[in-house]
Amino acid sequence: MKKIVIEGGKTLSGEINIGGAKNSAVALIPAAILCDEEVSLYNVPNISDRDALIDILHHLNCQTSLDKDALKIDLRQLKNKLIPENLGKKLRASYYFMGALLGKMKKVEMYFPGGCNIGSRPIDLHIKGFEMLGAKVKIVGNKYTIEAKELIGTRIYLDIASVGATINLMLAACKAKGTTIISNAAREPEITNVATFLNNMGAKISGVGTSEIKIEGVEKLHKAMIDVIPDRIEAGTYAIIGALLGKDLKLNNVIDEHIEALLSKLKDMGVDIKEEKNSIIINRAKSLEAINIKTLVYPGFPTDLGQPITTLLTQAKGVSLFEETIYENRFGHIKYLQKMGATINANVHSMQAIIIGPTKLIGADVVATDLRAGASLVIAGLIAEGTTTISEIEHILRGYDGLIEKLTGVGANIRIEEI
Ligand code: EPU
Numbered sequence: 001m002k003k004i005v006i007e008g009g010k011t012l013s014g015e016i017n018i019g020g021a022k023n024s025a026v027a028l029i030p031a032a033i034l035c036d037e038e039v040s041l042y043n044v045p046n047i048s049d050r051d052a053l054i055d056i057l058h059h060l061n062c063q064t065s066l067d068k069d070a071l072k073i074d075l076r077q078l079k080n081k082l083i084p085e086n087l088g089k090k091l092r093a094s095y096y097f098m099g100a101l102l103g104k105m106k107k108v109e110m111y112f113p114g115g116c117n118i119g120s121r122p123i124d125l126h127i128k129g130f131e132m133l134g135a136k137v138k139i140v141g142n143k144y145t146i147e148a149k150e151l152i153g154t155r156i157y158l159d160i161a162s163v164g165a166t167i168n169l170m171l172a173a174c175k176a177k178g179t180t181i182i183s184n185a186a187r188e189p190e191i192t193n194v195a196t197f198l199n200n201m202g203a204k205i206s207g208v209g210t211s212e213i214k215i216e217g218v219e220k221l222h223k224a225m226i227d228v229i230p231d232r233i234e235a236g237t238y239a240i241i242g243a244l245l246g247k248d249l250k251l252n253n254v255i256d257e258h259i260e261a262l263l264s265k266l267k268d269m270g271v272d273i274k275e276e277k278n279s280i281i282i283n284r285a286k287s288l289e290a291i292n293i294k295t296l297v298y299p300g301f302p303t304d305l306g307q308p309i310t311t312l313l314t315q316a317k318g319v320s321l322f323e324e325t326i327y328e329n330r331f332g333h334i335k336y337l338q339k340m341g342a343t344i345n346a347n348v349h350s351m352q353a354i355i356i357g358p359t360k361l362i363g364a365d366v367v368a369t370d371l372r373a374g375a376s377l378v379i380a381g382l383i384a385e386g387t388t389t390i391s392e393i394e395h396i397l398r399g400y401d402g403l404i405e406k407l408t409g410v411g412a413n414i415r416i417e418e419i
Helices: 022-034 048-059 092-105 124-132 163-173 189-200 232-245 256-269 303-313 334-339 371-383 403-409
Strands: 002-007 012-017 038-042 063-067 070-074 107-111 136-140 143-147 155-157 179-183 204-206 212-216 224-227 246-252 272-276 279-283 292-294 316-323 343-347 352-357 365-367 387-391 413-418
Touching: 002 371, 012 232, 012 403, 022 038, 022 048, 022 070, 022 092, 022 163, 022 189, 022 232, 048 063, 048 070, 048 092, 092 107, 092 124, 092 143, 092 163, 124 136, 124 143, 124 155, 124 163, 163 179, 163 189, 163 212, 189 204, 189 224, 232 246, 232 256, 232 279, 232 303, 232 371, 256 272, 256 279, 256 303, 292 303, 303 316, 303 334, 303 352, 303 371, 334 343, 334 365, 334 371, 365 371, 371 387, 371 403, 371 413, 403 413
Parallel strands: 012 246, 038 224, 155 179, 292 316, 365 387
Antiparallel strands: 002 387, 002 413, 038 070, 063 070, 107 143, 136 143, 179 212, 204 212, 246 279, 272 279, 316 352, 343 352
8 A cells, every 4th residue: 555645845857758648548449459450659658557558458459568658559360358447346337348348349348437426427328329320238236248240320419418328439430330420529639549549540530629429330440540639737736836846847749729728727817837839838927816617528627627626725815616427426635625724615505615825834744536536635735834744655556657656756845655
């Protein structure tokens, strides 16, 4: 068991290189299944979710080689097998093997996926979409058997613009007969990254980035490569840290358009941000103004930055209102921020929190209940007086590549210790 120990209060300056996007990489790796040859993925983040997906590829008899951030996957010996529950439940994104294997082999057997405990997170829209493409779905307990004689393109309307369902149905539809239209599709940049990869393999997908995606089925997908886009949530997390502790803190490899919703809020709070080509420079604000934030699907304010920004709001002058609209259980960090001295009045039923600031935070023993809760507590530890110890850090390591190295590199006092 490991914990993160932080001595707070250090000014941070220098440069941080933002890595490849977790939520792109975790879809691109299963998407490789659709190829009949070999694929190369570059800028793949070094996170435990990557390794969990590679374990599943090995189980399916795929060969892989990893050289720093370059992952090659050879699909020529692929064997379709039941994906055991212990492999699938390590992460949410194992569900992309449903769409990929169904598309390629017309059959998949696996279990309900794992992932952060931030809500009930059903996959009914994925299943409904597979059925509309012609698959039969048998669910026994947690186990899903999905198979089809053939998949036939159709029009699928998503009740919710779900990231996971949009990607999964795009994967399944790539090799279906005829044309599939996904309407009310999600528009997150990670979806565009996956569609670009599939098109590089020979798929015919258009309309990504809009709410109507068109997929014309093809017979074969060939050798291809792709660069994982920069992680907008990692960039956003460090931008928030810069707003609190930065002295010319420079974030490289940032697509500022992808974090426009955050940058606009930070500017409203009074943070000094200079945008350059592919990088931003942030200085700690002399004084932060309270604001209201509501999470929304892209291009709105991302749910994954809701928890990190709560910590920033504890340092703003006045009353801020934070409202989560995507997941029912995004408030795991609140009690620990309160323990550290924050004044937060949270209502889990209305998914709203009122934050009154600024309040001084004092180091404490806290728990990372999920990935982004962990990020919010890392930020809290960095600004707190004294020592903060965070346990259950496996959640954080699932999603932030080189967190400790990147932060110590700009002057933070943060380390991992064995418990
Ligand atoms: N939903 C349904 N039915 C479905 C699918 C989704 O009701 O079949 C609901 C969910 O319960 C949720 C909402 O729709 O309330 C949105 O879920 P979505 O499918 O968009 O999210 P996801 O695919 O499960 C991905 C990311 C999340 C990120 C969300 C939203 C991955 C592996 N996960 O989840 O990332 O918060 O999109 O952008 O890509 C994280 O990185 O910390 C994280 C949780």
